[in-house]
Amino acid sequence: MDLLHSPLHDRHVALGAKLAEFGGWDMPLEYAGGGVLAEHRAVREGVGLFDVSHLGKALVRGTGAAAFVNTCLTNDLTRIGVGQAQYTLCCDEDGGTVDDLIAYLRSDFEVFLIPNAANTAAVVARLRAAAPEGVEVTDQHRDFAILAIQGPSSDEVLKALDLPVDHAYMSFADARVAGQEITVCRTGYTGERGYELVVPAASAVEVWDAVMAAGEGFGIRACGLGARDTLRTEMGYPLHGHELSAEISPVMARAGWAVGWGKPAFWGKEALEKQRAEKTVRTLRGLLAQGRGIPRPGMVVQDANGTPLGEVTSGTFSPTLRQGVALALLDPGTEDGATVIVDVRGRSEAFTVTKPPFVQPSTKES
Numbered sequence: 001m002d003l004l005h006s007p008l009h010d011r012h013v014a015l016g017a018k019l020a021e022f023g024g025w026d027m028p029l030e031y032a033g034g035g036v037l038a039e040h041r042a043v044r045e046g047v048g049l050f051d052v053s054h055l056g057k058a059l060v061r062g063t064g065a066a067a068f069v070n071t072c073l074t075n076d077l078t079r080i081g082v083g084q085a086q087y088t089l090c091c092d093e094d095g096g097t098v099d100d101l102i103a104y105l106r107s108d109f110e111v112f113l114i115p116n117a118a119n120t121a122a123v124v125a126r127l128r129a130a131a132p133e134g135v136e137v138t139d140q141h142r143d144f145a146i147l148a149i150q151g152p153s154s155d156e157v158l159k160a161l162d163l164p165v166d167h168a169y170m171s172f173a174d175a176r177v178a179g180q181e182i183t184v185c186r187t188g189y190t191g192e193r194g195y196e197l198v199v200p201a202a203s204a205v206e207v208w209d210a211v212m213a214a215g216e217g218f219g220i221r222a223c224g225l226g227a228r229d230t231l232r233t234e235m236g237y238p239l240h241g242h243e244l245s246a247e248i249s250p251v252m253a254r255a256g257w258a259v260g261w262g263k264p265a266f267w268g269k270e271a272l273e274k275q276r277a278e279k280t281v282r283t284l285r286g287l288l289a290q291g292r293g294i295p296r297p298g299m300v301v302q303d304a305n306g307t308p309l310g311e312v313t314s315g316t317f318s319p320t321l322r323q324g325v326a327l328a329l330l331d332p333g334t335e336d337g338a339t340v341i342v343d344v345r346g347r348s349e350a351f352t353v354t355k356p357p358f359v360q361p362s363t364k365e366s
Contacts, residue, residue: 003025003026004025004026006027006051007204007205008051008208009026011208011209012051015028016031016033017032023054023117023119024118025053027224028051029226030224030227031221031222031223035226036227036230038221039222039223039224039226040231040320041319042151042219042221043150043190043227043231044192044319044320045152046153046218046221047149047151047156047215047219047221048149048150048190048227049208049215049220050147050148050150050225050228052146052147052148052189053144053147054117055114055115055116056101056113056115056119057112057113057120057139057140057141057143057146058113058114058120058137058141059137060112061111061135061136062134062135062136063109063134064108064132065108065109065110065111065135066107066108066109066110066111067108068132068135070260070266071266073088073089073090073101073266074090074250074259074260074266074268074272075089075103075258076260077105077111080105082105082107084104084168084170084171084172085102085103085170085171085172085185087100087101087102087170088101088102088103089244089255089258090126091249091250091272092267092268093267093270095249095250095251095268096245096249097240097246097248097250097253098123098126099116099122100116101113101114101123102114102187104183104185117141118241119240120139120141121139126267142201144198144199145198145200145203146196146197146198147196147207147208147211148188148189148190148195148196149196149211150192150194150223150231151192152193153220154194154195157214157218158184158195161210162177163177164184169187169363170187171185172184177207177210182197182203183197184197185197185198188363190228190231190235191232191234191359191361191362191363192361192362192363193363193365194363230316233314233316233358234318234357235356235357236284236286236356236358238253238327242314243327248329249268249275249281251276251283252284253283253284256276279332282331282332283330284328285327285336285355286325286353286355286356286358287312287315287325287326287327287340287342287351288324288325288351288352288354289323289324289349290339290349290350291349291350293324293342293344293347293351294315294316294317294324294344295312295315295324295325296315297312297315298312299311299342299343300342300343301328301351302340302341302343303340304339304340309330309331309334310328310329310331311328311329312326312327312328313328314326315327318358321358324349324351325358327356330353336353337353339352340353
């Protein structure tokens with residue numbers, strides 16, 4: 001199958017990007033002249049610009065659209081107001097995770113969704129199949145690009161473009177840049193203060209160029225999905241296919257905070273309530289290396305006696321901490337602070353069980 005290209009593909013090629021497949025899209029992994037470590041550092045210390053146009057986009061529109069979405073996805077849309085966004089999940093009836101996504105509440109009549117690239121079609125199909133008369137679900141995956149401006153200097157870059165920066169975390173505002181109508185979302189996946197711009201695909205190049213020009217004085221750096229992964233792992237943020245999947249429920253991923261337990265209905269409610277009550281499933285924990293071991297997905301985690309406790313779901317070298325960090329699904333009795341052993345390519349490496357994030361986030365700072 002031919003890979004899909006972002007509207008910014010030519011810009012990435014011109015910047016010497018190393019490209020890789022993500023959810024069926026050919027996307028930048030890292031750029032020439034620095035690579036993942038330099039890009040990671042730019043976001044933690046200054047500002048970075050990501051193209052995340054591979055992420056899905058879908059619109060649920062019609063009379064009662066918000067109420068309909070609320071009967072399907074896990075979180076409770078009534079907790080937020082118009083102009084706000086919410087992290088939520090789409091589950092199977094057995095509690096498995098079809099996808100995690102962000103819901104943007106535009107009105108009772110309209111909800112804009114951003115699922116993951118590979119799962120967009122499945123989410124749209126499920127919503128369409130369940131939608132009542134008068135509610136339309138539209139796949140807008142190719143209609144928009146998404147640019148993520150992330151880091152302590154992100155406000156300065158947006159101010160240079162005369163874009164709004166005073167709205168609260170997990171809210172959004174409509175604006176214009178380079179003559180284009182866009183939506184400015186106070187969201188991100190790095191743990192740093194930042195924004196995501198939802199831009200018509202035809203305008204993506206003009207907006208990208210404007211952001212890069214505005215950020216030049218602040219040392220802005222184009223960043224690939226390699227740095228995005230190290231940044232999100234330091235925060236303990238889940239990635240579908242690793243910490244969430246058809247076999248890994250929100251309860252197992254410790255994402256129960258994104259479940260509206262008091263709602264009368266949502267997909268997977270009965271199964272998730274059972275898992276929550278019984279407390280017998282493996283749950284997501286953090287692992288911090290005591291030595292030089294770098295954990296990777298699929299590596300076995302054991303206790304000091306060699307008894308298997310679970311396995312690593314995501315693991316990397318933390319550029320900020322300069323040591324290995326991991327997320328792992330472990331038996332529920334495993335205590336924070338315990339020392340566990342990870343088989344790192346035939347070597348027994350000691351790790352400390354901890355609660356993420358590994359690095360203090362600044363997403364909600366005003």
